Amino acid sequence: MEIIRTIPALRAALRAAGGSVGFVPTMGAFHDGHASLMRRAREECDTVVVSLFVNPAQFPDRSVFEAYPRDEARDARIAGEQGVDLLFAPEAAEMYPDGFATEVRIDGPLSQTLIRSGLSGDGQLTGMCTVIVKLLNIVGPDIVYFGEKDLPHWIAVERMAGDLNVPAEIRVLPTVREADGLAMSSRNVHLGPHRARAACVPRALNAALAVVAEGGRDPRDARARALAELAAEGVDVEYFEILDGRTLCPVDDLATPAVVAIGARVGAVSLLDIARTAPPTHDAAAGRTTAAHVS
CATH class of the missing domain: 3.30.1300.10 (Pantoate-beta-alanine ligase, C-terminal domain)
Incomplete structure (x- = not known):
């Protein structure tokens, strides 16, 4: 497995690999739920890409962003064990360079429901949609994999992908749970x-x-x-x-x-x-x- 830090290097690796691409977007701290998505991608696609990026735009509270668990060495080991080909682990400046001034947002009843209900906090949804659009443009996957538990993510991405004619297939897999039923997170x-x-x-x-x-x-x-x-x-x-x-x-x-x-x-x-x-x-x-x- 290759760990890649920059967008040009990832695109070059994907051009060299060819074939179908499966993509698992993550913020790291891998558990068996993440691993199940990687394994499915490995079964279904020629090249598997996993992103490891704690997206600051999804954290209105900076202290929560700083406290988010990070252990790249452990995550890389787990990804490698699942047969991942490319682990994209950019710095924030690579994803949000100086002068970055664009947001992607969803609006209307779906957005209102997610925010009204508390399923997504105000500001989190736009940060997530923006980074996902960037990642989809960077990776150009055939299939993108999400866990069902993260409903605000995949339901918003499905809406966004449909509205913007994103060609990737959005695949949602069942939640992986601990022995007592607690969703892995x-x-x-x-x-x-x-x-x-x-x-x-x-x-x-x-x-x-x-x-x-x-x-x-x-x-x-x-x-x-x-x-x-x-x-x-x-x-x-x-x-x-x-x-x-x-x-x-x-x-x-x-x-x-x-x-x-x-x-x-x-x-x-x-x-x-x-x-x-x-x-x-x-x-x-x-x-x-x-x-x-x-x-």
């Missing part, structure tokens, strides 16, 4: 003594899904049962949303296939997770498969 390393309490997040999702499995139709019942699980552990709920799985509009009938999304603060760590109320489906237009239920 770079944030988990900060849980410390609160780690056991964090399992209430997937339990809350399962409680909401149980209402659907029992034939319940009222989202308020699912909400009440889920929030009871979170309250039992005394965690702070940052958002709880039951949204239409296609439009992300709130649903008033659980007969509609929906996404249950939770954001909860456990100790000092904000955790986010989602589950679907309907079985997996394949979206031929988007070229992706979506997963259901928390296992």
